[in-house]
Amino acid sequence: MKIHKKILTHYLSCTSPVDKEGYLYKMKERTATYHRRWFVLKGNVLFYQERPADRHLLGVVVLEGCAVRRCEADGGAGPPCCFSLVSRAPGLRAYRFAAEDRLTQEGWVRALLSASHRYLALLVGDLGRQYEEAKREQARVEDGSSAASGSADGGNQHQYHQNPHQHQHQHHQYQQQSVVRPRPGSLLTVEAAKPDVREERSFSAGHEAQGTPTFPARAAHKKPPKHWARRNAHVTPLNGPAPPYGEWPSVGLDPLESFAKVHEHYGEEVLRVREAWLRRRKKQQEEEEEEEVEEHGDKDLMDFM
């Protein structure tokens, strides 16, 4: 089978983010000797060459369907600080590496563990749903607060009566949120794609609020999505049994099949969300013409660092 080398070298040399790079020792199968190579991890592809500045790419390893193993698991055989990439499919080779020290080894193991496309797809799907949920919650809170303030002047008796009911109704409107939580062990292998589906109440404690918005004032500019309906299919009683979350693939299905469904499902959402976000961003940029876009973004995200 032919792999189009130019496309790979182009990907390597372009401006997309490098996820990790550095020297590692790679074992040569035939001679069982270790050779120092410069590795660059981008996305789900691991590139290697002799030196960083080299034009000549020695090889690539596509990181799908393989697990990362620390060599301690093999009973201490091989050099210290070594690890390997083992393919899930039987009979396929393992790539053996050794790092200079523990820190380097750990860094690479972690980076390779989260490198697969499938893993990223599951994450994006999960976060996509959390995002939709967060937006719905915000809209709900906003609606609640505006309803409460609307009756403050006590003009319309009928209206005033309705509001407490609305609030109470809101307390019971907990959205069941299925969160994909990979099992603790599963995060440690690249091949893991069987998420445990656990149903959780979303934002339970914080949102029994009496309509006081807990979100920054800036968020108030956002309008609730037009399709949001107070009564929707996902509403369940507070103490009722968790209904099967129809959209999420259940445990036990072929993880690859699940991924395909998840990917397809959120692909559409992602595109819509992204378009809306791009529009808002553009508007924001027009408003903040003096301010550097990146700087602005960084200020908001100090907590990450």
Next chain:
Amino acid sequence: MRFNEKELVSLSRQPSERAAEMGMKGPKKGDVVKKRLVKLVVNFLFYFRTDEEEPIGALLLEQCRVERESSHVFSIAFLDEAEKRYIFECDTEDQCGQWIDSIIKASYEFMRKNLIFYRTEIHRLTGKDPLEQYGISDETRFQVSSGLQLMPKDTSSM
């Protein structure tokens, strides 16, 4: 250049996002349209001779530009060489649109940008970093600065 061919071939056999027979033409002068089974798996486009087990080749769908050439035809250009395109002829207009969509969304970089967007937004809306629960908040690949150009300057994958 070495690559893990067996693993890639194994990957090509796995359930795919999208697979169909279509007319495919290479980017070089003199390339003609040939009937191929085209299969999209993760961010690779594999193409087979119909009824063959092993793909002829694999195209990595990163840093590429997908465009609609006509109602039934789309193209993929790599390497910023807009003139050199792979041409794909679909059966229907719908199919053509679906393929374009799928290929764009298959790119790892596209997904990374979305992840960072969601992470940022969820944090803004809830005050929480959604990646903390997975213990991966510090991974370079998920950092906001990684996916810079939130207003994508390189629209090559769009």
